[in-house]
Amino acid sequence: MNEKINNKLWSIANKLRGSGVSPEQFLHVICMVLYVGHEDKEVLRKLMLADKEELLTAIAKVQVDQPTKIIGLADEDLLAAIPTNVLVEVYDLVKYLDPQEDAEFLEELMSQMQQNAGKRGSILDDFPQTGKLMMELAAPTPQEKIYDPYFRTGIRYSELLAANPDQQIYAQEPNQLAYVAGQVRSYLRQAGNVQVLHQDVLQEKLSPKINGVVDLTLASPPMHRRMRPEDLDKERYRFGKPSSIVDWAYVMSGLDVLNDTGRAIFNLSNSAVFRGNIDAEIREKIVSADLIEAVIALPDERKVASGVPRVLVLFRMHKTSHQGQVLMINARHLSKKKFDFSQAVHQQIKQILEQGQEKEGVSAWVNNETITKNNGILVPDQYIEQDVFKLSPDLKIRLNREKIGQVPMLELGQVAELYRGFNVTSSDEEPDGSYGLIKISDLAGGKINYAQLARTNGKANTRVENYQVQKGDVLLPIRGELRAAVVVTEAHPNVLLTQNIIGVRPIEGKLDSQWLVEYLNSPVGRALLSGISVGTMIKQIPLQQLKKLAILPNQTQAVADYREKKDGLEEQLRQIQLQMEQAKNEFYQASGIGELFEKSN
Structure with a gap:
């Protein structure tokens, strides 16, 4: 323009x-x-x-x-x-x-509107750089039939239609203006084979004539869209009725139209690939059917409506290689820059996919069975071993994986019982309740603040004994930023753990509580916990992954020696602090300041 x-x-x-x-x-x-x-x-x-x-x-x-x-x-x-x-x-x-300029004019206008919209969002492609990458990875041939269940204005297809106006595209788009702009753009491109229906794919299915004839599905469905369960037709979805957050409803709709050799690429929020319950069951079924080819954790994209981490999930109805496996790629580790969606990063992703590369810290092949046993979680970092971890602004470490592989390690679930906390809300709390509630905020400085615990009488039909802490339990916060584990050092009857904390009860003779808490709070323990964390804006540690956490066997004597030295140093520090306080008071008296005030309760 x-x-x-x-x-x-x-x-x-x-x-x-x-x-x-x-x-x-x-x-x-x-x-x-x-x-x-x-x-x-x-x-x-x-x-x-x-x-x-x-x-x-x-x-x-x-x-x-x-x-x-x-x-x-x-x-x-x-x-x-x-x-x-x-x-x-x-x-x-x-x-x-010039009539030849009309399409470019409209597309340039839409592109500028997208940039100006930024985090406000628009009816255009919400993730333009991701859309470009999707097209590069898909590389559709002129003969392939494409389906898009959430077309928007179809701006991601601009270059494709400029090169081949006869490309056959079937699509659905619920937003009126997006539909209109997309259709006008197709008209200006003389793209007569682009058929967009103004409808919602989750409310209206495509014509049965389309089912089984599509070669490629491409989609960037709305992030975190919700629908009432009763509005979803359970008979329609082959891998099970989706949850109220309908990411997988879009995915199943996109897979249904593919032919026997068809493929698909979906841009999904990171939460879609690790949420539990119904979504986990659907993922497990799709993985077991060997339909997932690769999962790519994407870099952040500038000036977009949603800043949540996202993944591309690549599907193939009939794999010709690497059957029973999924290639996990963390493209965030291909560049040190936060917002790097450069062509260089695109090329690296394409190379890893085309060559099936396993690149240290970036990509790895994972067996379907491993994924299904892990609750169907498709977060690449769950399976790609990282060596470098930034544990705090002042502490960055590199794990020695070779050394770790040489020392005998135990799985936490083999030497301890793990239990979840009590799912409680503020409406369940009662000031005079029979039970105290330990929340994350009650764990500070390596201790439990029993004096400030909220209280509850529990809930009907709830076996509160399943959540009662015991002396020797190790309490580990599993939601939000990594926090220190705390050991329960004394018996407190009628105290319950809440939902954002996991209780670890060491099996007597197999694991020592004091050793475990020191190990979990060490740089190695924190790095390993960080490596199994999942989540978008708020990190979480899955229970099943925590059970598999590798820990060193008991180092009881080393802990005892350390604790003795630590206690001695803390006493020395306490004495020094008392001496400093005394020196300050003597200064106040000598200077006359002390005569101007007195301490009060």
Whole structure:
């Protein structure tokens, strides 16, 4: 878009904004004018002298000759809100465009709108850089039929349709304006084989004629969209009725249309690949069916509506190699920069995929059985061993994996019983309740603050004894930032653990509590815990992974020696602090300050 046209375009947009017209409505107006003027710019010159309503008539005339009608393009209410003089300026702007420039003009406008929207979001492609990567990885051939269950404006297909306007694409899009803009863009590209239906894939299935004929599904469904369970048709989804967060409903809809050799790429939130319960069961079934080819943890993308970590999940209906395995890739480790979606990173991802590379700290092949035993979790870092961990702003360590492999290690679940905390909310708390509640905030400084515990009478039909802490238990916070584990050093009856803490009860003779807490709080223990953490904005440690945590056997004597030295040093420190306090008080008396105040309770 040349500078003169660009300046005029945004001048018009500013005038419309002053009239209360949104950027999205401005895009709709541009789409209407481009549509009627594409084949004959003379029409726009005539419209400049006609009433505003003539634009609706002109749209209807063009639609008569088109095989597909764009529902809602002619928006009477929107047109009424546009000042006539501003509409004339739009006509004047578009009439000077060469018809060959119309599509590029619209796509450039949508691209700029996407950049300007940033975290506010828009009806355009929410993740443009991810969309570009998806297209590069998919590399569709001209003969392949593509399906997109959440098309938006289809801007990710711009380069594809510029090179091959005859590409066959089936799509659905629930947003009215996104549908309109996408259809107009296809019309300007003369992409007659792009068939977009204005509908919600989770409410309306594609025609049965499409099922089994699609070669490639590409989709970036809305993050964390929710639906009521009763609104989801359980008979429709082959791997089970999805949860109320419907990421996997989109995935199953996209897989259903593929032919026997079809493939798919989905851009999903990180939480979609580790959530438990129903979603975990669906993932396990899909993994067991050997349909997942690779999972790629993506770098963060600038200026997008959602900052949650995301993954690309690559599916293939019939694998010709690496059957029974999934290639896990953490593309976040391909660059030291936080926002690095560069072409160099793209090329590295493609190389790892094409060559099936196992790259230290970046990629690894994982057996399907390993994944299904791990609750179907598809987070790459769960399976790619990391060596370098930043445990705090001042502490960064590198694990010696070779040395770790040489020393005898135990799985935590073999030498201890692990139990979950009591799922309690503030509404379950009662000041005079029979039971104390240990929350993460009650664990500080290596101790449990029993005096400040909230209280409860429990819940009906709840066996509170399952959550009661015992002397010798090690309490480990499992939600949020890594926090120190704490050992229960004395018996406190009727005290319960809450849901964000895991209780570890060492088996007598197999594991010492004091050794375990020192190990978990050591740099090695914290690094290993960090390595099994999952989550998007808030990290969590899965119970099943914690059971498999590698720990060194008891070092009872080493702990006893350390504790003795530590206790002695802490006593010395206490004495020094008392001496400092005494010296300060003597200074106050000698200087006269002490006569000006007295301590009070």
